[in-house]
Amino acid sequence: MSRDLIEKLTHSRGRLVEGLNLSCDIKKSADEGGCGVVGFCCTEPVAGRHIYEPSRQMHNRGNGKGGGIAAVGFDPGQLGVSRKTLDDYYMLHIALLDAKVRTEVEKRFIKVNFEIAASGKLDTVKNWQSVDGLHVRPPDVWRYFVRAKDNVLDKFIAENNLQQLDRRDAEDEFVNQNSFRLNQEYYASLGEQKAFVLSHGRNIMILKVVGYAEAIVKYYKIENLRAHVWIAHQRYPTKGRVWHPGGAHPFAGIDMALVHNGDFANYHSVSEYLRQRNIYSQFLTDTEVSALLFDLLSRTYRYPLEYIIEAMAPTTERDFDCLDEEKQKIYRAIQASHIHGSPDGPWFFIIARNIARQNMFQLL
Structure with missing residues (x-):
């Protein structure tokens, strides 16, 4: 992507946050201990019951808070x-912490902006307390298959001078910004959170609970739901009361989901790096800024996967010395540009992606 288009995209995100009451303080909602992560990718779709057992075996890596x-x-x-x-x-999944706001959310953020091919509430068991591993009633989740209305997307492109951007890429950005607005209105800016976007990509779904990951399989009745890629996370926050699953992993970008084990020593630095590019976190966790960073490097800067990995996990010391001269030159330039935004661990990511234009699913 050209420098000019990158600057226009960044500027559009600046317009997005104008007038919002965003705190100048950068802080995390909770510290986290040694979480549990698992994932697998298959050439043939696999039923959800197969993520249940590995999630259950990671039970000791979570404490039921996400x-x-x-x-x-x-x-x-x-x-x-x-x-x-x-x-x-786009499969837009919205978690309703307060079911009464659904009509309002649909009116303000969905029906006005999108053509809806199908929608519906995810099926659940009748009594959430019958499912082992749930500590709080999970949110109602509504799924919408959506595309931006032509006139809405035309206006978005014109207002942000994105005429040179591929129309599908512009739609990705519109979907992303619409989710930010929804979260800001019904989650981030409220003392009592009411709704938030779980995921908004193509052919991808994220579900979260206050409890253990395997409980999701039972509660949302996805034992027989087949998919090519599954990832799961057991959260271990070490402070703070958790009553809703907003801070649980995975976190979403467009067409991707990320889970994380570990902790950032430089959460403040990475958050500042993102804010300089008009990207603001709303859930205040290491994992959220990781997903935002990956999305920035892949979708805005259009780095190939090798360069994304180098920007997030720089090659150092003897490993760097063993590289050929040309590779060292490239990696040195990447590090000079992004070292202040590279997460300082220890950390471990698992990322599930739908690379739609290549008709390919990926597990990293």
């Missing part, structure tokens, strides 16, 4: 849509 699962690459028949809808439309 569990999450993400899946990528579904069977359209199981979701009640066509293959074209599954491939082309």
